[in-house]
Amino acid sequence: MTARPARPPVPPAVDVVAASLYDELAAARARRAAGEGAPHVLDVGGGSGAWAVPLAAEGCEVTVVDSSANALAVLRSRARDAGVADRVRALQADVDALAEVTDGVHADLVLGHGLLEYVDDPVAAVRSLAAATAPCGLVSLLVANRYAAVLARVVSGRVGEARRMLADPAGRWGPADQLLRRMDTAEVTALVEQEEALTLERVQGYRVLADLVPEHAPDAGAPGDLAELEALAATTPPLRDLASRIHVLARRTGD
Ligand SMILES: C[S@@+](CC[C@H](N)C(=O)[O-])C[C@H]1O[C@@H](n2cnc3c(N)ncnc32)[C@H](O)[C@@H]1O
Incomplete structure (x- = not known):
């Protein structure tokens, strides 16, 4: 092989x-007066x-x-x-x-x-x-x-936690959740x-x-592609x- x-x-x-x-x-440096x-x-x-x-x-x-x-x-x-x-x-x-x-x-x-x-x-x-x-x-x-946390639970097979998290107004999966809210x-x-x-x-x-993106992606793009994609996605609902x-x-x- x-x-x-x-x-x-x-x-x-x-x-x-x-x-x-x-x-x-x-910008803060520029706002500050000399000295x-x-x-x-x-x-x-x-x-x-x-x-x-x-x-x-x-x-x-x-x-x-x-x-x-x-x-x-x-x-x-x-x-x-x-x-x-x-x-x-x-x-x-x-x-x-x-x-x-x-x-x-x-x-x-x-x-x-x-x-x-x-x-x-x-x-x-x-x-x-x-x-x-x-x-x-x-x-x-x-x-x-909270929505990213729900997705993360699902892809790791924790469907019950995901359901409770989505249904809970504070985005918690239960009383033992260390976070008070998402x-x-x-x-x-x-x-x-x-x-x-x-x-x-x-x-x-x-x-x-x-x-x-998987660690060894079949098409990782040109250098900078992922960074540009991430920057664009960061502000695109x-x-x-x-x-x-x-x-x-x-x-x-x-x-
Ligand atoms: C998830 S860590 C975040 C650490 C860091 N800011 C970061 O982004 O990597 C949360 C931090 O908040 C602190 N913390 C939690 N409740 C707090 C409170 N009421 N007042 C001040 N600090 C608090 C915890 O001790 C902990 O160090």
């Missing part, structure tokens, strides 16, 4: 969330630093607020390993206490990635994020998509629209198609609305 020729693996897809954040940091220093990022529910450490490596001053001491210990160690410990401040607190722990600091970019799925009151959490954002700064929300695009958008201090700027899907996570950007009013 002749061995199949090795095909190149599927190239990594563009990360539409990171691309949006890096664009925003460039004002690096942009300030506040990462609420930042956990072990998946976003915070790369943003600090980009030169930002990053404050991470998280309720978990363990996650913050991992964050400190990752920041040390990456050589950015002096640019990462870790504060243990609940989002409810954001104003107190951050001492009224207003950040250029405020992240709530993977946070709204866990908080008791998502409306109050979005209000706290908005209040911690500098005038004209940006809030970035990344939330688990959302759809309309729900995340409505959360932002009801916060007076914010103006909705962008709604996009994070990882719409890239995870569906209904594909956008099936992404594994929903990404919403909202601008803080100028005050």
